[in-house]
Structure formats: C-alpha cells, structure tokens
Amino acid sequence: MNSSKRSEQFPTADHDHQTCVTHALQEAEDFCLQQGLRLTELRHRVLELIWANHQPVGAYDLLEQLTHEGRKAAPPTIYRSLDFLLENGLIHRITSLNAYVGCNHPGLNHAAQFFICEACGQAAELDDAKIESVIARDAKRLGFTVEKRTVEVAGICAHCKLRPNP
Amino acid sequence: MNSSKRSEQFPTADHDHQTCVTHALQEAEDFCLQQGLRLTELRHRVLELIWANHQPVGAYDLLEQLTHEGRKAAPPTIYRSLDFLLENGLIHRITSLNAYVGCNHPGLNHAAQFFICEACGQAAELDDAKIESVIARDAKRLGFTVEKRTVEVAGICAHCKLRPNP
DNA sequence: TGCTATATTGTTATATTATAACGTAACATC
DNA sequence: GATGTTACGTTATAATATAACAATATAGCA
Ligand SMILES: [Zn+2]
Ligand SMILES: [Zn+2]
Ligand SMILES: [Zn+2]
Ligand SMILES: [Zn+2]
Numbered sequence: 001m002n003s004s005k006r007s008e009q010f011p012t013a014d015h016d017h018q019t020c021v022t023h024a025l026q027e028a029e030d031f032c033l034q035q036g037l038r039l040t041e042l043r044h045r046v047l048e049l050i051w052a053n054h055q056p057v058g059a060y061d062l063l064e065q066l067t068h069e070g071r072k073a074a075p076p077t078i079y080r081s082l083d084f085l086l087e088n089g090l091i092h093r094i095t096s097l098n099a100y101v102g103c104n105h106p107g108l109n110h111a112a113q114f115f116i117c118e119a120c121g122q123a124a125e126l127d128d129a130k131i132e133s134v135i136a137r138d139a140k141r142l143g144f145t146v147e148k149r150t151v152e153v154a155g156i157c158a159h160c161k162l163r164p165n166p
Numbered sequence: 167m168n169s170s171k172r173s174e175q176f177p178t179a180d181h182d183h184q185t186c187v188t189h190a191l192q193e194a195e196d197f198c199l200q201q202g203l204r205l206t207e208l209r210h211r212v213l214e215l216i217w218a219n220h221q222p223v224g225a226y227d228l229l230e231q232l233t234h235e236g237r238k239a240a241p242p243t244i245y246r247s248l249d250f251l252l253e254n255g256l257i258h259r260i261t262s263l264n265a266y267v268g269c270n271h272p273g274l275n276h277a278a279q280f281f282i283c284e285a286c287g288q289a290a291e292l293d294d295a296k297i298e299s300v301i302a303r304d305a306k307r308l309g310f311t312v313e314k315r316t317v318e319v320a321g322i323c324a325h326c327k328l329r330p331n332p
Numbered sequence: 333t334g335c336t337a338t339a340t341t342g343t344t345a346t347a348t349t350a351t352a353a354c355g356t357a358a359c360a361t362c
Numbered sequence: 363g364a365t366g367t368t369a370c371g372t373t374a375t376a377a378t379a380t381a382a383c384a385a386t387a388t389a390g391c392a
Contacts (some may be wrong), residue, residue, distance in 0.1 A: 148321070
C-alpha cells in the first residue's frame, strides 16, 4: 500500500487500516522529537484515536472514547490536545463538520482542501497548488493579505456512488 | 455608486450604507414575488437586519436585535427565517464564522467564495469561475460528485492594511 | 362568506460545540 | 531540592443550533 498515494484519494474499504494509524503515529513521533515538541501520552492517544476513526471525528466523540477507556476527561482535556495537534500541523479541523481529521502531510505548513463524502463520512485531503494560486490571484486583486484558507467540498465519493448504502 | 461592482470588493467606509440595504431589500421583494415565495414581515425584517449590519452577523446577534425592538423572539424564530433566506439564496452562511451575510446575487444558484477581513469583520463575496473549474477538475479526478462548496479565505483587507485600527 | 388544509410563528426544553477560570501535578532547569 | 513553566484536572458556563408541540395566520376552495 502506498500511503502517500492513498492520501490523495478516498481510501478503499479493503485497505490496511492499522498500517495507516501506525504510520501516522510514527511520523508524528518523529516530527515532535525533531521539533522538540512534547507529544505526551494524552496527545499521543488523542491523535491515535483520530486516526483510528479514520474519518473526521467530533471533539465530543473523542471525549467519549477517552472516558470509555477509563480516563478522566472533560471537554478541556480534549480541546487542549486538539489545539496542540492543530497548532503543530498534525491534524486539520473540518470547519463545515466541526470535526477533526489526521493530516496526511504533517510538518509541512500547507493549505489543504477537503472533499467530504456525505454518505460514508470519509474525507480526502488534497493539496492542489492551482486552487492556491487562483485564491492568491483574487487576493492580490482585492489587495487582501491571506492568513487562512478554508476549502471544503461536500458531496458523494466514487465508492458510495457504486454502493448506495455503505 | 455601482452596486454590482461594489459587490466584488470590500465596501469603502464612505459608501452609502442605506442605499445598499434598500436595494437589497427591493431585489429580495421582487425575487420572492416572482417566485411565489412569502417574504413575511419577520423574514423581511431579518433580511433587513442582516443587510443593515453590513457584515457577517451571528444568529444570536440578530435575535438580540429583534428582541430589542420589542418583538417576541426565541432561537427558533431567527433560525427559521435564516433557513428560509438560505434556501432561497437570499443570504449566505459563513461556516468559519457561524455567521450570515446578505447575498449579492440573489436568485442565481451560484457558488460563492468569501474573503473575510479579521480586522474589520467585512466580507467580500466573489464568484470566481476559475476556482469552480479547478474544484470541478479535482472532483472529476476523484470520481466525486460535488454538492456544496465552502471557500472562505480569512485575512486582512486593503483598507485595514492602511488603517491599523479600524 | 365560512371551512379546511397548510404554512408560519410562539414557546419551552434540550442538544451540540467550545471556552473561562482556577487549582493541581508533572516536568525541566538550575 | 527550589523554582519557573508546561500540561492536566475540575467545575462552570458561553455560544450555536435543533426538537417537539401548541397557537396563529394564510391560502385555496366549498
Ligand atoms: Zn494536511
Ligand atoms: Zn463515500
Ligand atoms: Zn451570493
Ligand atoms: Zn478590514
């Protein structure tokens, strides 16, 4: 399985789920070590849960998963970890879903675009330079300084078009 | 003042605010008459408030403005009107702000992009066909059927770059 | 006109997402 | 080990949005 290729499309139902998670966690550990960031046990576990869900997942869903495994956790517990992971580019927030998803290219300070399937809940992360350049051109015309981009496309993925009820 | 031109950029501080509102309301009334839609007094007033605010405004802000003018209103009051206005393309929802703004091209079923100033709160609505076509191309490559697009760019507008404290 | 179906609004309660405030524990550095 | 800093625990609350049902207004028709 080619992970970097997979990241540019919707995952198939038969792909090796656990390998994705393991790989992402390993990348995060390496990245944090390199950057001198403290990927504490809690942050590590939250990131692992996000990847294990394997699709955008809400903060309170994560919170419930934490408490179900015996950990004392309240909303700030989860939001602090999410903030850390967001700030350091290990996850993305999907604004239109109020949900969080693992980043496929951690470390790079990149602008991502998301294609979100309304049937199966999966999201594909793209990094299309063309979209960026068109936005940059519009911004230039407006005299606008870009800080943050949100590009989220909702619809139906190829797998779900074939399979009416995923 | 050329309204259709204004809509493609950030409004200047000295433009005729009231004319914007009046014009937008007139357009909405015409549109609803044409379409057989009931722009009730409440819906009309909510749309007027949105335009009068002249920048993306939250549901509870609108609710407070309604109650301050003596009307009995609860959250559903405002959300129902917002739903009506959204469904019929008279306003847009800015996902990244949880806020609502008048549409500059009501009637057209168009995909809008928003450039949002983090300093003054103003938002410019664009309808850039290039962005649409790039998204469409990506979608085609993914085999993805697009239902809804969210393109929101946050940053600093040209006016605020000149004037540090608006 | 009055009757009836439908659409709209009122009202109360609650769900969902996120943050404030403050105390405690862990960690790092000296 | 003392001290400053970072992370976490805990309680309360803010901000956004919807569910459910009752009352009212409107539209279309008898
Ligand atoms: Zn990413
Ligand atoms: Zn799908
Ligand atoms: Zn519009
Ligand atoms: Zn501005």
